Amino acid sequence: MVRLDLTRYPWALSILRNRWPQFLLRAVTLAGFVFTILTGLFGSVVGSHNFAIIFVWIAWWTALKLFFIPFGGRSWCSICPIPMPGEWLQNGGILMPRGKGFGLNKRWPKALRGSWLQAGGFLLIGLFGALTLTSASVTAFVLLFIIVLAFVLSLVFERRSFCNYLCPIGGFTGLYAQAGPVEVRVKDAEVCASHAEKTCYTACPWGQFPLALKSSANCGLCMECLRVCPSDNIAVNLRPWGSDLGPKTKHRLDEAFLGLIMLASVLVDSAVFLGPWGQIKSAAYAIGSTPWFIFAGVFLFAALVILPGLYAGAVKLSMLMGSSRTTLRKSLAKYSQVLVPLGLMAWIAFTISFAFAKFSYVLPVISDPLGWGWNLIGYSNSAWVGQSTSISLLLQVVMLAVGLAWSSRVALRVSGTHRQALPLVTFSGIFSFSMLWLLIG
Amino acid sequence: MKLPLPISNLITFFLQWIWLFVFVLSGLLILIAPLPQSSRTPQKRLIRIEASSFQFTPGQIHINPNDEVTVELVSMDVVHGLSLDGYDFELKADPGQTVSATFVADKAGVFRFRCSVACGNLHPFMIGKLQIGPNQLIIRGIALLILSIVTAFYSVRQIPQLQTRLA
Structure with missing residues (x-):
């Protein structure tokens, strides 16, 4: 199927490879996140007059479904502020690649892998949605709880365990990113096979090995693999919608549960x-x-x-x-x-x-x-x-x-x-x- | 007969995606095709709507096109409003008060009416439904969904045929 590799264009490659543009966007979203929590806690109790309610449940939630996922797959995950503080600590710096930082770096329990907990989290959103969507202080406490949880988990578990296994929005975007028009893949499998160090896997905060990527569900488009690949062998493709769906792709039972x-x-x-x-x-x-x-x-x-x-x-x-x-x-x-x-x-x-x-x-x-x-x-x-x-x-x-x-x-x-x-x-x-x-x- | 490569590619592309063109055209036809209108004689109606915490009672109302409708809005608890989608019609009632206004239902379809005064946390979702004449959009929607299924079968069925034709 037709693919357009964005890394063929020098300007696109330099934007994707440089950590600054992404950092600036993430800094804006983190500032917005903190501001949202503050407005939720100290602003008007009337939901329609409070930034937290309108921006989280109308502006952002709408943008995610009408823009980020249909046109960018998991692009929101690449600028999401929630894992940032923990990741900085894990990496030992703000603009650092994944490496010697702080944290126990434990593996996520095998029994809890997959999308089961994310699906459970989404069920909770539905059960308590009428309150969360309309109460600014509840929205603020939920956001606060999520960012603290993501931070604590990043100190205990390796990489983005929270995003991979717990975040309900991560589950939502990951599931539907399979239909999205963006993917990260390797250009030449032979080049990867002959590269012994696998720097891309070591650098990936999502724990993905680009050579083995067959679905975009678990790739957060963070571009770390692109930045560390010594052979320029990572492609960022625009592709037809729904490319991950078909008879040749592999899927898991938890995806069915999440979808339902x-x-x-x-x-x-x-x-x-x-x-x-x-x-x-x-x-x-x-x-x-x-x-x-x-x-x-x-x-x-x-x-x-x-x-x-x-x-x-x-x-x-x-x-x-x-x-x-x-x-x-x-x-x-x-x-x-x-x-x-x-x-x-x-x-x-x-x-x-x-x-x-x-x-x-x-x-x-x-x-x-x-x-x-x-x-x-x-x-x-x-x-x-x-x-x-x-x-x-x-x-x-x-x-x-x-x-x-x-x-x-x-x-x-x-x-x-x-x-x-x-x-x-x-x-x-x-x-x-x-x-x-x-x-x- | 094997066609020269460029023309063959063009034909392949056209045949591969012809189902999409047919789907879009048929879909447009379904969405804009004229449907029979309601022939019921317009009448004068008085509709009393009670507004209380996050609900209108009755929440669903069915009238005929061109009816002259007088809406009486009664607020049962706090200040509530009633704004009708698609019409320039709005009422506002203080607690215990009844207000009324009249309009002619000259546009057919299903319209939501909403509370227009912040009345509590669920205010943005305080919604009722006014159906004027038959719900033509849902009839078109059902036809479009059936067309979607037919198109899907046609589009997938076409792939082996296409391969045979170009062999």
Whole structure:
């Protein structure tokens, strides 16, 4: 398939190789992160007037799904501020490559590897989302907890263990980065094979060996391999969307679980935040109350029983329709690719209506980030009641249709026969029709 | 017959992606094709909507196109507002107060109405739904989703055919 290697252009190579541009971007995001925590703790309790709520849950969360992932895969991870302090300590300096720093450098427990904990973290976001998304102080405490946790873990465990195994957003971006148009790969495998030192692996904070990279799910695009390769053998490719999805790529069972949790979360978030059912909103918000326990029970039942049950049923049917002898576990993992475009486009469709209706809050909170009556750039009183336009509704329909076409195509390419793909296409169809009803119905 | 390489490449590219062109064109047709409009006679309606913590009651309302609608907004707890997407229509009610205004539902479709006064943490998500006439967008959406599945089957089915044709 066609690839455009950005390192062929000297200006692009110098930007990617130099640690300063990335450091400056990360410094800005770290400053923004600290400022967000402060505004969350000391700013207005009215969510729509607080920088922390609007910037985290509307501006950043929207940018991640509409810009960073669809056009840059895990590009957000390359400038994410959360692992920075711990990484500086691990590296023994701010602009230093991975090396002799501070920390116990232990390996992450084998039993806890994979995306299982990330999926669990995303479930927690869904269960407590109505409170976290609307309470500035809770958002601040969550961010504070995350950065402290990442810091402490970096002192105990090697590399970016937090990002690799715990961060729910890392799980989200990693899963959908497989559909993204950016990848880091080696230019010539022979060159790597003859290089004994493997400096790229030693330098990689994600623990990846570029020669063995077949998927972009666990590559954080940090460019450390590019910087240390003595043979200029690392390519940063622009590639067709969905290049990691197909019959030749390998996938794990935890990817299927993560993909299903994402599908359940987008369904529940659509119902809670965009639906006309006030009682569901109140139940999701009243944490600890009986209605909340009912909401949590229904959410968990949908995420852990209904969707996985339907998916497993579809995979089992597909197996029965084919002739190849393989285990259910392997098939569940193989077909997890179908969930990637399906979930990504569903999240984009959800975000379009969310962003269109709520973006009016962004300029006012820049003008008055703490909600203390300031008017720094003259937009404090400019918030209007956002609304869904006919264009945003049409875009949502189109995104769901693209997601269904894409996931069906992946199901067909992965399956031996069209008959075998039919159950997975049906599963994708049921999900897409449910999303359509929730967003447009 | 084996075609010369450049033309062969062009034909391969065209045939490989023709399904995408067909999908986009058919999709556009589905999205813009005229659908039958509701023929129900417009009438005058009075709709009472109670606004309380993060919900409108009723939350879902169905009316006919060109109905003359008077909305009575009653606030049951704190100050609430009601702003209707797609229409220049807004109401604001103090606690216990009833306010009303009238509009003509001259645009068909499904429109969200939202609270327009910050009323608490879940205020941005205090939403109701007004359906004017049949929901044509969901009909188009269903057709588009079916088209997506058909296109996917067609696009994958085409690959072996293409290889045979160019052999």
